[in-house]
Amino acid sequence: MIRHLLVLLVLVPSLAYAGNARLLTTDAAETLERPVLGLQRSAVPLPLGFALDTSLLADLMLAANLGVRWAAEAGPHRFVLGARYTQFVGSQAFSDLIRGQAPMVTRFDATLSGPSAYALYGIAPGGGWLFQVEGRYWGYQFPSAVVMAGVNAPLGAGLNLALEAGMQLPLTDAQGQPIGRPGLRGSAGLRYVGDNLGLTLGAAYVDISEPMVPGGALPIIPVVDLSWTF
């Protein structure tokens, strides 16, 4: 029995996906079996469906983070569970940058630390199609949570159309006051998944209003991912 299981573990890599198991702004309901170096996720697979991962993009922006992910397949069904801890280490750097540019700012202290967790269920009927739903919770200085449905539609030659639609959930703080800007969220983009190279380009609706940005608001941001699967 154990020998059969061990043989399965050896066989599985030949069915493994390339890519870093990211859709656009959500995870992709895929197993992660090959080491991958990527912007949105760089990961090292561990036995039994686990993987250790980090967001290189966030690390580069000085939000150090480390996560654990577990994924499994059963026929067309996909299950993913993950958690991450993030700690922002760029407070001094951003403070110096902002204060150098805007002398009227005498203090700019950005903090971010806390866990986040996500769970996905997906169906991969074959041919590269993927239908999934993700729930994600961030427990930083202020909590936030989203539920997002996603679709990956293969267009041929490794190219895929990816779409996400969902909601940021209304949350309240300890006093019962509403937190954040709940509402509809969505993204669209193109993913190229080759044997090794992965590239994603898309746009996400985020509804940010921020006077520091020219124009005062940023409703849509670009989504970029680049990965190399070994």
Added chain:
Amino acid sequence: MRALPLLLVSSLGVLSACSIVVDVQTDPVDQAIPMTSIQTKVYGEVAVDIPAEARGDIVEITRLALEAVMVNPAAHSDLEFELLLSTEGQATPDQPSVYPGALAPAYVKRATVLVPVTTVRHGESLRVDIPNEQSNEQLLEAVTTAPRIWLIAANTLKPLSPLDPDFGVDPLPLELRLEDIVVKAQVLKSFEGASGAQGALGL
């Protein structure tokens, strides 16, 4: 294009997940208010630009203070002084505006009273200090949402009575001064709602 906006836009993904404490202090502004007659109300309007870092998705205003000094250099007249806050105005930071009461624009009537009518004695100055505990709702709202606020000083020179030992006639025009106008604010900013931006970062 300035480097900062580009950098900010690209780092907004991570900043949007952060909780940010920002302290701003506007550069001190002085304004002269020439008075050409006594017993007539004259308005002096000063524009104060509020830095973008103190505005936006503000969660909490921890501290808000407005400071200024009203100087009455007259030797023989007391000054009746009132300070108003307006979210509309015609002054610019480079170009303050002075007009007599009779020609005051309509928004002056809608302005909020920050300092009610106070007497500034001849030769003295009055320190205006509106600390957090007394800040009214309109000031809090204006500073965190509007890029520019207008402070309107309403001044009337009142000559001293003949029984006063300092009685006399001030030569006109007489220049009053509203000095060291500073807005200090500490706010807690959070983008609370930008989950898409965190997602795009892979967090």
